[in-house]
Amino acid sequence: MSERLIPYQPMDLAEPAELVAAIRKRRGGQFINLDRMLLHSTPIAEGWNHFVGEIRNNLSLDPKLRELAMCGVAVLNGAEYEFFHHAPPFIKAGGTEEQVQALRLIGQPSFPSTLFSAVENDAAELTFQMTRNIQVDSALMKRLQATLGNTHTVELVTVVAAYNMVSRFLIALDVNPEEHPPE
Incomplete structure (x- = not known):
């Protein structure tokens, strides 16, 4: 090494x-x-x-949606460090181990959407579109706004944007996971 x-x-x-x-x-x-x-x-x-x-x-956004987006960005950008730190809080916020493993397939045709609610699937799709395409489909944004409201939609978009920044920092500087994730 x-x-x-x-x-x-x-x-x-x-x-x-x-x-x-x-x-x-x-x-x-x-x-x-x-x-x-x-x-x-x-x-x-x-x-x-x-x-x-x-x-x-300090966001009012559902912590499960927040952590889902963080894990999704991590997978899409290949930032294992980020995934390592956000999978445990995703589970703590109500996610399952099966959903954690499913998030490793985000953006792929084999993504098991049946494991997630409609809003969770929309959050996963937002994460994919923002991370890979930057542009987001207007129908998706309208669904999120109708389901989450303005504040939570803005917060979810900000989570995806911020954690894209985090993953790029981690990867560029080769920041590696610690031996054990923090609680």
């Missing part, structure tokens, strides 16, 4: 103290490899912690 081009910051990084403390607080005391890479730039780490923290903790 070759040496990392950009190494992770050390696990015991102490500075900038306020930011390191804020990241650890958001993660329940944990420090993951993503954080250790982000901390090469204080402004990026600060903005990321706030923005992604809001997406992870």
Whole structure:
């Protein structure tokens, strides 16, 4: 195995103290490899912690839909790190192990849509269209808006957009999963 081009910051990084403390607080005391890479730039780490923290903790969107979109983006972009971190919260939010395995087929003709509700299938399709095509079918957006309302539709679109950013960062900098996913 070759040496990392950009190494992770050390696990015991102490500075900038306020930011390191804020990241650890958001993660329940944990420090993951993503954080250790982000901390090469204080402004990026600060903005990321706030923005992604809001997406992870403060949306009114159903957490199962949020995590479904995150897992879907991970699969579509080949970001195993992202999937590793979002499959457990998907299950905690009401998903099943069978659905987790099904999400690995998102965007493929063999995707088992019968395992998901209509709105979950629409969320999966939105994830696929935004990630692969960028353009989204207007009929799909109308269905989502009619089912979820304006706020939740905007939040779902933002989750997909934000986690496309996350996966691109992870892949470009070769951020790898820790041995055990955080709870």
